[in-house]
Amino acid sequence: MTEPVADIGVVGLAVMGSNLxxxxxxxxxxVAIFNRSPExxxxxxxxxxEAEFVPTFTYEEFAASLARPRTAIxxxxxxxxxxxxxxxxxxxxxxxxxxxxxxxxxxxxxxRREKAVRETGINFVGAGISGGEEGALNGPSIMPxxxxxxxxxxxxxxxxIAAIAEGEPCVTHIGHDGAGHFVxxxxxxxxxxxxxxxxxxxxxxxxxxxxxxxxxADVFAEWNTGELESYLxxxxxxxxxxxxxxxxxxxxxxxxxxxxxxxxxxxTVQTALDLGVPASGIAEAVFARSLSSQRGQRxxxxxxxxxxxxxxxxxxxxxxxxxxxxxxxxxxxxxxxYSQGFDIIRAGAxxxxxxxxxxxxxxxxxxxxxxxxxxxxxxxxAYAAQPDLPLLLAAPYFAEALGRAQDAWREVVTVAAASGxxxxxxxxxxxxxxxxxxxxxxxxxVQGQRDFFGAHTYRRVDRPGVFHTEWSGDRSETxxx
Numbered sequence: 477m478t479e480p481v482a483d484i485g486v487v488g489l490a491v492m493g494s495n496l497x498x499x500x501x502x503x504x505x506x507v508a509i510f511n512r513s514p515e516x517x518x519x520x521x522x523x524x525x526e527a528e529f530v531p532t533f534t535y536e537e538f539a540a541s542l543a544r545p546r547t548a549i550x551x552x553x554x555x556x557x558x559x560x561x562x563x564x565x566x567x568x569x570x571x572x573x574x575x576x577x578x579x580x581x582x583x584x585x586x587x588r589r590e591k592a593v594r595e596t597g598i599n600f601v602g603a604g605i606s607g608g609e610e611g612a613l614n615g616p617s618i619m620p621x622x623x624x625x626x627x628x629x630x631x632x633x634x635x636x637i638a639a640i641a642e643g644e645p646c647v648t649h650i651g652h653d654g655a656g657h658f659v660x661x662x663x664x665x666x667x668x669x670x671x672x673x674x675x676x677x678x679x680x681x682x683x684x685x686x687x688x689x690x691x692x693a694d695v696f697a698e699w700n701t702g703e704l705e706s707y708l709x710x711x712x713x714x715x716x717x718x719x720x721x722x723x724x725x726x727x728x729x730x731x732x733x734x735x736x737x738x739x740x741x742x743x744t745v746q747t748a749l750d751l752g753v754p755a756s757g758i759a760e761a762v763f764a765r766s767l768s769s770q771r772g773q774r775x776x777x778x779x780x781x782x783x784x785x786x787x788x789x790x791x792x793x794x795x796x797x798x799x800x801x802x803x804x805x806x807x808x809x810x811x812x813x814y815s816q817g818f819d820i821i822r823a824g825a826x827x828x829x830x831x832x833x834x835x836x837x838x839x840x841x842x843x844x845x846x847x848x849x850x851x852x853x854x855x856x857x858a859y860a861a862q863p864d865l866p867l868l869l870a871a872p873y874f875a876e877a878l879g880r881a882q883d884a885w886r887e888v889v890t891v892a893a894a895s896g897x898x899x900x901x902x903x904x905x906x907x908x909x910x911x912x913x914x915x916x917x918x919x920x921x922v923q924g925q926r927d928f929f930g931a932h933t934y935r936r937v938d939r940p941g942v943f944h945t946e947w948s949g950d951r952s953e954t955x956x957x
Contacts, residue, residue: 479540479541480540480541480542480543480544481506481530481541481543482506482507482508482530482541482542482543483505483506483507483542483543483547483633484500484505484506484507484508484542484547484548484549484633485507485508485509485510485532485538485541485542485546485547485548485549486500486507486508486509486510486548486549486551487510487511487538487548487549487550487551487552487561487565488511488550488551488552488561489509489510489511489516489517489520489551490516490551490552491609491612492551492578492605492608492609492612493511493549493551493552494516494520495609495610495612495613496549496551496578496605496612496613496616496637497509497520497527497529498524498527498613499612499613499614499615499637500633500636500637501524501526501527501528501529502526502527503636503637504636505633505636505637506528506530507527507529507530508529508530508531508532508538508541508542509521509529509530509531509532510532510533510535510537510538514533517531517532517533518531535564535565535567535568536568538568539565539568539569544570544572544573545572545573545574545599545629546569546570546573546574547573547574547576547629547630547633548565548569548573548574548575548576549576549578549603550562550565550575550576550577550578550579551578551579552579553579554579554580554581554582554585558577558579558581558585558589559589562575562577562589562593562600565598566593566596566598569598570597570598571596571597571598572597572598572599572625573598573599574598574599574600574601574622574626574629574630575593575598575599575600575601576600576601576602576603576620576622576630577589577600577601577602577603577657578603578605580604580657580660580664580738580740581602581657582657582661582739582743583602583654583655583657583658583661584654585654585657586600586602586621586653586654586656586657587653587654587828589602590602590621590622590652590653590654591653594623599622599623599625599626600622601620601621601622601623601626601630601656602620602621602622602653602654602655602656602657603618603619603620603621603622603634603656603657604618604619604620604650604656604657604659604660604661604663605617605618605619605660606618606619606660606663606664606841606844606845606846606847607639607844607845607846608846611639611844611845614639615637615638615639615640615646615843615844616637616638616639616646616844616845617638617639617646617647617663617840617841617843617844617845617848618634618637618638618646618647618840618844619647619648619650619656619657619659619660619663619837619840620634620647620649620650620656621649621650621651621652621653621654621655621656621657621658622649622652622653622656623652624649627649631647631649634647635647638840638844639843639844639845640843641839641840641842641843641844641848642842642853644839645840646839646840646841646842646843646844646845647840648833648836648837648839648840650830650832650837651825651830651831651832652829652830653828654828655825655828655830655832658747658821658824658828658830659821659832659837660740661740661743661744661747662744662817662820662821662824663817663841663845663846663847664740664741664744665740665741665743665744665745665748665755665758665762665817665820666758666813666814666816666817666847667708667741667846667847668737668741668744668758668761668762668765669757669758669760669761669809669810669813669816669817669901670706670708670810670813670847671708671761672760672761672764672765672900672901673757673761673806673809673810673813673901673902673905674696674708674709674712674806676892676898676899676900676901676902677802677803677805677806678692678696678712678716679897679898679899680798680802680888680891680892680897680899681695681798681799681802683791683895683897684791684792684795684798684802684891684895685792685795685798685799686795687795688726689716689717689726689728689729690716690717690726692716693712693713693714693715693716693717694713695799696709696710696712696713696716697710697713699803700713703807703850703851703877704803704806704807704810704849704850705849705850706847706848706849706850707845707846707847707848707849708846708847708849709849715727715728716728733768734768734769734771735764735765735768735769736765736769737762737765737766741758741761741762741765742762744758744762744817744820745758745759745762747820747824748816748820748823751820751823751824751827752823753816753819753820753823754816754819754908754911755816755817755819755820756816756904756905756907756908757809757812757813757816757901757904757905757908758813758816758817759904760900760901760903760904761813761900761901763900764898764900764901782896783894783895783896791891791895798891800884801884801885801887801888802884802888803884804880804881804884804885804888805881805884805885805888805889805902806902807877807881808877808878808881808882808885808905808906808909809885809901809902809905809906810849810851811851811868811869811874811877811878812869812905812908812909813901813905814851814855814868815867815868815869815874816908818834818837818838818855818868819867819868821834821837822834833859833863834859834863834865835855835856835858835859835860835863838852838855838856838859839852839856842856854871854873854874855868857873858871858873858874867912869909869912878909882909885902885906886906888902889902889903889906920934927944927945927947928945928947931944933956941955941956941957942955942956942957943955943956944956
């Protein structure tokens with residue numbers, strides 16, 4: 477049997493697993509590796525001798541190679557494959573050992589798995605890992621859940637490989653059982669919104685000013701030096717600058733306008749609905765991807781009426797002013813997306829009894845992950861000043877930023893609607909903002925309608941209690957409680 481010489485093991489050696497194993501090895505960890513296909517294990521050992529991996533070819537050999545408490549990170553496709561690997565590890569591990577699922581599992585699955593594995597005495601940790609292939613190799617943002625006991629062993633290992641932002645590793649113990657994968661899911665939901673908002677900004681500038689993709693790349697590069705500084709704004713400039721080798725055209729004009737999705741955005745929206753949290757900006761971003769892929773319906777809609785081309789192509793008489801308006805609208809809508817995301821996390825923590833530190837979450841998102849952005853520091857500051865902050869938008873920094881941006885934001889949404897340019901994430905974010913700040917909403921009428929057809933009752937503004945009107949009778953009002 478193999479001597480127990482490894483500090484940690486990795487199961488699953490596709491690109492993410494291989495890169496994570498390399499990251500672990502070059503940061504002082506002795507790493508055992510295992511893959512269902514032994515060829516991948518052998519290939520990784522040959523390609524990276526500097527890592528001094530401990531190759532193993534059976535689960536028994538893998539377990540025997542690990543020092544106690546054994547710690548293994550699973551990097552396989554979410555779903556049945558993950559369950560199969562967990563079953564194998566439970567078979568060869570012992571109480572006190574740790575199994576970490578580093579894939580994009582749905583958090584209810586993680587809750588289920590953690591409960592089942594815990595009954596064996598083995599610790600199970602669902603860990604969200606953000607940053608893609610590059611992050612896995614060079615330092616991701618890591619969101620682990622699991623028990624306090626597991627964190628004692630796992631914490632130093634994960635801190636050794638996480639991205640560093642302002643001197644701090646981008647990892648923290650999120651909470652118990654499914655908390656880590658829950659927060660990673662919300663991260664991805666915010667990512668959907670952020671990407672859609674950037675795409676809408678690009679589309680408005682291109683149609684409104686006639687600028688080329690390369691010229692708009694310069695706009696985004698400039699934006700990335702100010703308050704919009706972020707990974708997504710940075711890579712947007714790179715994508716827009718790229719020309720297609722075959723045609724010489726801008727690559728963005730060659731790519732089919734149908735955006736894919738892997739499900740985490742939809743999970744975020746479904747969860748927000750279940751928790752009763754309005755996440756309209758995130759939802760519209762998910763729906764926009766769905767709409768983009770409805771090719772048959774889009775083809776059928778080509779003849780539907782809209783503004784005459786002359787009314788909307790190149791409509792901005794002052795291009796630079798319009799670009800600045802779009803920048804402000806993007807910043808305001810981005811604030812809404814993050815605020816909605818943190819609302820989902822807060823509600824999820826309450827529903828599942830997780831003690832999640834929202835300020836700590838904002839800090840670990842400052843590096844390594846896809847949504848890393850300068851203003852996450854402002855979010856961390858807001859929660860440091862008021863840990864129980866009920867609404868991120870109401871924090872002084874963000875309230876001032878929204879006040880500064882709102883005129884431009886309203887103008888951009890107005891222009892988009894008048895010109896027939898779809899800007900669903902901009903528009904829904906503004907509607908959400910105005911809904912929050914409204915003195916009175918038309919929900920009173922909705923509740924009256926509900927009482928009319930379903931006797932769902934209502935409350936009054938002038939006295940306590942629950943009431944019902946006898947709509948089908950004499951329309952007298954009765955107090956139900």
